[in-house]
Amino acid sequence: MLDDLAADAALFARMRAVWERLDPVPADLVDRMVAAVAVEDLSREYALLTLVEASTLAAVRGETDTATLQFSDGSTSVLLHVTATESGTRRIDGWVDASALAIRLAQGEREWSADAGEHGRFAFDDVPTGMSRLRLVVRGADGDLHDFQTPQFEV
Amino acid sequence: MGAMTHAGAEPSVDSVEPARWQRAAALFVRWRDGDARAMDELVRVMTPPLWHVARAYGLDQALAQDVVQTTWLTLVRRHETILDPQAVSGWLTMCARREAWRVGKLHRRADPTEIESLEPHLPAQESAEQTAATDDESRRLWLAVGQLNERCQRLLRIVAFEERPDYARIAEDLAMPIGSIGPTRQRCLGKLRAVLEGDGWGGDPDA
Numbered sequence: 505m506l507d508d509l510a511a512d513a514a515l516f517a518r519m520r521a522v523w524e525r526l527d528p529v530p531a532d533l534v535d536r537m538v539a540a541v542a543v544e545d546l547s548r549e550y551a552l553l554t555l556v557e558a559s560t561l562a563a564v565r566g567e568t569d570t571a572t573l574q575f576s577d578g579s580t581s582v583l584l585h586v587t588a589t590e591s592g593t594r595r596i597d598g599w600v601d602a603s604a605l606a607i608r609l610a611q612g613e614r615e616w617s618a619d620a621g622e623h624g625r626f627a628f629d630d631v632p633t634g635m636s637r638l639r640l641v642v643r644g645a646d647g648d649l650h651d652f653q654t655p656q657f658e659v
Numbered sequence: 660m661g662a663m664t665h666a667g668a669e670p671s672v673d674s675v676e677p678a679r680w681q682r683a684a685a686l687f688v689r690w691r692d693g694d695a696r697a698m699d700e701l702v703r704v705m706t707p708p709l710w711h712v713a714r715a716y717g718l719d720q721a722l723a724q725d726v727v728q729t730t731w732l733t734l735v736r737r738h739e740t741i742l743d744p745q746a747v748s749g750w751l752t753m754c755a756r757r758e759a760w761r762v763g764k765l766h767r768r769a770d771p772t773e774i775e776s777l778e779p780h781l782p783a784q785e786s787a788e789q790t791a792a793t794d795d796e797s798r799r800l801w802l803a804v805g806q807l808n809e810r811c812q813r814l815l816r817i818v819a820f821e822e823r824p825d826y827a828r829i830a831e832d833l834a835m836p837i838g839s840i841g842p843t844r845q846r847c848l849g850k851l852r853a854v855l856e857g858d859g860w861g862g863d864p865d866a
Contacts, residue, residue: 512848519804520711520819522797529710533724538702540728544735548695649699 535649539605539641542651543617550639550653553577575654580642582652586659594631594659600624602642605649610637631659679704680748687747691738702731705748708820709755715816716759717809718766726762730755752821803854811847818844 542548553575571586585597596609604620611634618626639653677685683704689697709730713723733754734747741750804812 515848515851516815516819518797518800519815522801522804523711523714523816523819524707525797526801527711527714529707530720530724533710533727534703534706536724537706537727537731538699541698541702541731541735544732545695545698547693 535643536605538649539651542641542649543606543608543639548651550651551577553580553582553652553654555655555657556581571659573657575638577652580644580650580652582638582640582654584638584657589630591630592633594633596628596631596636596659598626598628598638600626600640600642602644604640604642606641608639610639611635633659679708680745683748683751684745687738687741688744691744698735701747705751706731708748709751711820712752712755712817713759715813716756716763717813718759718763722762722766723759726755726758729758733758749821752817756817799855803851806854807847807850810843811850814844815847815851 557574559572573584575582583599607618635656641651686697686701709727713726
């Protein structure tokens with residue numbers, strides 16, 4: 505009985521090795537999952553990015569207004585460009601100068617995710633007006649993952 | 660390890676290190692106790708087996724990755740429902756199985772040829788080095804698994820990557836019936852051995 509179990513376990517171990525080799529976990533999957541869970545996990549303490557620059561217009565009021573906000577911790581910077589849409593909601597175009605694995609915009613209980621495209625660009629469409637906060641997980645120059653959040657800002 | 664007396668447990672092959680389910684359980688407890696970083700390590704430990712569980716359902720790479728992500732987000736949102744932290748790895752694999760099954764069913768309906776074309780799972784892009792390195796024994800095992808029916812292939816792959824400290828308790832947590840997974844697994848293993856032996860493979864010296 506024990507021999508049978510050991511033989512089964514050995515066969516399963518061989519199968520595991522074959523699957524691991526022939527259908528491996530995609531290279532970036534683990535890091536992306538760590539990041540996806542990090543931005544979801546509100547029990548975390550995120551490093552704070554501080555507001556380093558804001559356009560003279562603190563908030564967008566009308567269709568012709570735009571606001572620009574820049575946040576940084578000294579090494580990682582995020583630039584946000586807020587514009588009004590025809591329907592009165594906001595569009596936020598963002599840019600981050602690090603490889604972003606997960607980006608989340610939060611307004612109270614509501615949240616939206618964005619994927620960073622080429623050159624760290626991302627966008628949130630059709631965001632209601634209100635106090636917002638951005639959380640993101642980036643891969644630093646050291647290869648480690650770092651999570652950040654911005655202070656609240658009005659869109 | 661004294662608690663691991665239930666029938667059907669796979670003995671850990673790497674007996675020096677704690678089994679994966681034990682590491683996962685310890686990390687989950689640390690996370691619940693307020694160590695936010697323990698979650699990162701839990702994700703690192705359990706994402707590879709969840710990937711193989713999702714792929715066992717014949718999902719393409721993109722869908723399998725979605726299943727793994729949904730599983731993790733479900734854990735963060737619903738972790739209070741896990742009564743026994745020791746069961747977290749089983750909870751995760753069961754969650755991935757349910758999600759993979761659901762996604763697979765949706766996908767099959769949308770594109771009935773897709774699943775068929777994925778069987779058997781052929782290596783998508785093996786480099787020349789990998790092909791050369793794949794020894795004959797592994798190749799024969801791969802081909803033998805590919806000759807089993809879809810259900811057996813799926814079951815064997817899931818069992819190969821799943822470690823369950825207590826199947827009954829996980830089933831209770833998930834309000835799912837305990838299936839006849841043991842006998843079915845033995846039947847599938849038996850078929851696999853028959854194929855391997857028919858192929859003249861004597862690579863299972865203990866059998």
